[in-house]
Amino acid sequence: MDDKVNVLALHLKAFTDYAELRGISSKKLGKALGHPLPDLDKPDLIVDGDDFVYILETIVDLLKDDKLGIRVGNHLNLKTLGAIFSVSLKSTTVQEALFYCQDYLNRTLPLVTTTSSRSGNIASIVLSTHDKTSLVSRVLLETMLTVISREIQLLSGEATSIGVTSPYYKREYPNHWKKGEMFSVNFQHTILKATLQNNQGWGLDTLIPQYLSLIEAMRPDESFSRKIRVISLKMASPVLPDIHMVCDVLNLTPRTLQRRLSSEGNNFKSIMKSLKHEITGFLIRHHQFSITNMSYLLGYSEPAAFIRSFKKEHGSSPRKLRQYLLKEAPNLLAHEDASK
Template sequence: MKILALHLQHVLEYAQMRGIARQELVGMMETPPQDFSGPTETVTITDFYIVIDEIDRQLQEERLGIRLGNFLNLGALGLIYQISLQATTIEEALHYLQIYINATFPAVDLRTSVTELSAEIVLTITNEQLSANRIILENLLTVIGREISLMSARELSIIKTSPFCSENYPDDWRNTENYSVSFTPTILKATLQDRSRQQLDVLIPEYLKLIESLKADMTFANRVKIASLHLAKPELPNLETVADVFHLTPRTFQRRLVNENITFRQIIDDLRKQISDLLIRHNRFSVSDIAYVLGYSEPAAFIHSFKKWFGEAPERLRQRTFT
């Protein structure tokens, strides 16, 4: 059985961010692909589980699958954007998502059931590798739950379940015998949220370029920047969200950064500056769009920051750049 190598690429990136050498993990595989990011590259299910098991052995974390799911959000945004180009309703989008998972991750069986009270997506893997399966399925549930929320134009109550759920899990998790995500069925026929302002076809490649440029120097601060870009949706995440990806308390997380003479606020400010510099060169983005992408509540607040960073207003810099 073959699995799309891109699924493992994201896992390897997370492991590297957590301090596990990529070469070590790839070296354990029997037949690693030449390019994990290739659109048609695959790995054997044996190699996939070898990597998952080794990461699990080294990190030994109860919520590893959830942390992986949050970290994979950037890749999931790219997928959901492509799906949204084909779909007009959330029901259609979930249908395409099911086709994608069945084709690229055939070890996972995804089934949807709908009643008057609930719509439920149940995930199963039929082998005996319980620990690795827990990581894989809780990872997928985290990604699917977040993407359903992003697709919807209104607030949703989304519940995820796992047989291993404990009091240490996030509030939206419950303990049942199944791995599932459930939500109100009324949204299935609802149209997808208009995400045109995000211009994800431009934004995601730019984020990925930034990630690659940061990998040359894997200080803790740069690892935090990489995690923040992966967690973007598209606005950048808060301190607590990023700290949890590293399995650190906010206080310990801030202390690690202070040891490198930087704060989380400075990191986010620096990322906003870099992203602004990239996006201002795309005429498709208005100043309001860039402010929205960066998480500013008002364009005026973004313009104020932009002037501080570059010494002039964004429209003036854009006119000077393109004339």
Template structure:
């Protein structure tokens, strides 16, 4: 059975961020793809499990699948985004996403049940690799929940279930005998949030450029920046979300950053400065759009920060491109 190589790359990218050698993981594969990002690139089921098993052995993380889902590779997020744009309602988008998973992750069996009050999506893998399957299924559910939240502007009350649930699982995870998620059925007919205004077809490549520029440095603060870009939705995650990705309390994460003479706020502001400099070059992004992407509640707050970062207003900087502005 063949799986989309991009799914495995998301796992390998997370493991590399956690300190696992990418080249060693590649050497575990009998038939590694020449290009993980090619849309037709696939890996065998055996290679997928070989790498996943190695990643699990090198990560002391009982919630690995959940953290993988939150750290979803931006290339994969771009594919999901393009698929969901075909739909007008949440119901249609889920149909497209289910078809996408069936095609690209065929080891996962998906069952959907809808009644008057709720919709339930149940996932299963029919083999004897139960501990590794736990990682895959919790990862898949986290991704689906993340996408549902983006589709509905987080209006859907989504609950996730795992037989391995423990009290330290994040909300909204619960215990059940199967891997599943449910939400209010009325959401299915809801019109999708207009994600086209976010222009993710531009935003994701720009985020990827920033990621590539960050990979050479191995400092803790740099790893925090990388995690922030991976976990963007598209606005950057807050301190609590990043701390959870590192299995640290927010206070401990701040202390570790302090050891490198930087704060989380400074890191986030630096990323926002870089992202704003990239996005202001694209006329398709209005100032309000960039403000929203960067997580500001009002454009005025973004404009104030932009002037501080770049020495002029967004409109004036945009107009000055022909004069060779380059900051």
């Protein structure tokens, strides 16, 4: 690998658990790697991308199984994906649920590039890696395709037609797979079964900060600013904490905290603004949150203040942007750069 990347350990656990099932112990994989494997059960643990690839190469070489990716994907318990699974189950459309699925994969498994499109009532998700010919890429992509198609089936119901393509397709693959030039999932854009549920008490307002704190913890950045972001997201209830609450956790005075942030060219107000921007990008995709609800969850004194701030940041009202994201966006899974 040319670029240094980190991968969420839970992705590696899917492969090591399956390898264990097939007689390849973690101890054996650690010996091949040159050091023991860490405890991959920790929800926010990250592993080096090179180590991730090397372990996959070892498993692929030892098992020599053409359907390895499909078998791993079917063996994977979706609940092990953590916050993303909890959030997607509470969505009301495939558009909402798979926005989280793509965002999660893009942030926690940067070895894989995920893109999507929609034509009429048919949505397509395409996965790729930089190395399109290696066996590791094939296994990794076919695992992800299996997981995504399972998620769509779970959320949409048995009647939903789902097609999966792979350049490596063979006759022994599942019936809904076929040969194609790309690794892709194609399905009808439908309303999820979740729409039949009661929208009350879903807890999305607290799950979203949990999800973002997991993503934030993966960043290689060791700055004090990142530490404040992680602490703030973990303390969200769902309203983000104020500076005094954060200072109490760190046993610092507000003046000291601001001085340390200033040395990095940052300040507490800017961090809160950035976090509110990210949380807004998720909340606005869920129509069960009114503009009034959103303004409260983001700590604004009144909806008008939230709307003014939103228009200044995005150039349009929350209502108009929501309509665009939920109905008209050409890339139904597109998400904004978290650095904004």
